[in-house]
Amino acid sequence: MNGDALYSIGDLARRTGLTVKTIRYYSDSGIVPPTDRSPAGYRLYDIDALTRLDLARTLRDLGLDLAAVRRVLDREASVPEVAAAHADALDVQIRTLRLRRAVLRAVARRGADHLETALMHRLAKLSEDERHRLVHEFIDATFGDLDANPEFVAMMRSAMPELPDDPTSEQVEAWVELAELCQDPGFRTSVRRMAEFQAADRSGGDTTGLHHDLTEAVRARVGEALAAGILPASAEAAPFTESLTALYAHAFERADDGDLRRWLLARLEVASDPRAERYWQLLSVINGWPVPPALAPVFTWFTAALRA
Template structure:
């Protein structure tokens, strides 16, 4: 240290255990301002620069970008936000790696003759996967003029979130689901709107979906207890939602008609079948409740449970 108590750039670099090039880089970036200049124009640094340089190195070790480091140095309270941002970024990277690992195992562990098909299937999904196509499917599927709050509730319950640490079978299920919902639908083969939604004047879709949410909640304990689909308050609520949305009475004839109508739209059954493979933990999904109630209705009206059978729909 010279008589003025300042260090040259070389002295600062030596004390910090870094190269002169590193000190110059951070100085040029505005992170490490010099305290003064020598008569020859060389940078001179005070003892506080050593602590600042060590802080810069620590922050860079966490892979914070240089501009973010500058904000933290200028405002100590910015450190929490910066660290939280890095954690989110690293979490997304780890999720992507886990999906890649599961996808690789899916290809590696299958018979050689199936690998090309599996590669094409999983290649249609981003890593980590997005749910945009699933949301678009539901926005086409739901009836028009549905209040925004109802749409939001349906999307929250019907669109599965990809697991952070998926199994190979879950990668396959999500890829099949993504391909399935991305297919164009036609009025004859795979209608965008189910028969239960195609109603003219007097149809109140918000009443239907509010009632279905209540029916699903009533069915959940029955599903958790592993009880077979049966008559009761959950089924009555389910049917009442459809009847009230159409301004009609819940009669035996209406139940038979509703059973046939719901069976005529196999596309949603295939969707629930695939989402069930993704949601192996937690409370019953909307799809599980819908299937249970469909079975209960079919059993009551025909004596045969049909909705819980293997999903009817084009294989993905």
């Protein structure tokens, strides 16, 4: 190609595949200014303009705006610098689109009305800091001024919802439900009662911790009773109940007597709100953790056996 040759807008259009209108727009914008003009006043372009136009088209096809294209063509920024900045911006857009897709799928699956759709969209758009702040505010409102079990409170504060960049519709739904749960006055009142019970236990000298092993032992023992079809109020349930109260007496360093059973029944009844277990199930879904097996049937059976 002759380096001194000059091309009309029509020539550039045929060589680049761009429309005359687009090339004229780039020319008017100063992206690809004309090299010269014909005697009749028509714009003419040299080989450098053709190269400049080809680069502008490539950058525009990659999604860069005209300001960024102009900076590259005017040598105010390099192609790698602009590409890196644009890639970062695309990452944000992609995360936003993925979140919108998950919300829309959740809306479709739930058959949400316009109010619920607006709520889901608002909650899903919260930043990670905003999500954490919402949950911490719930914990502060329910446990903040009480001397409750410090291990349990620390566990709650460390278990924050971490919605991934590409959430599933199930994770979005779980986050929306968790956010609603944390703001539910009835649930807050229920958790507050649990916190007050823990604080009263601590003032009475119970500083024995979370008792994960005890919970697993209860799950296994009551699981045997449930598998055998033993009703909690039946005579066959008595050995199971006695073995369980013995475990609690040992764990809490108390006598296995009527006072223990009354205390244990009160403890189970205070913690019986199924929404408390739902809280941890929702966190597991959001964070991609294994969802723990339901404990509600186990402690419902145990509570009924103690009452009997």
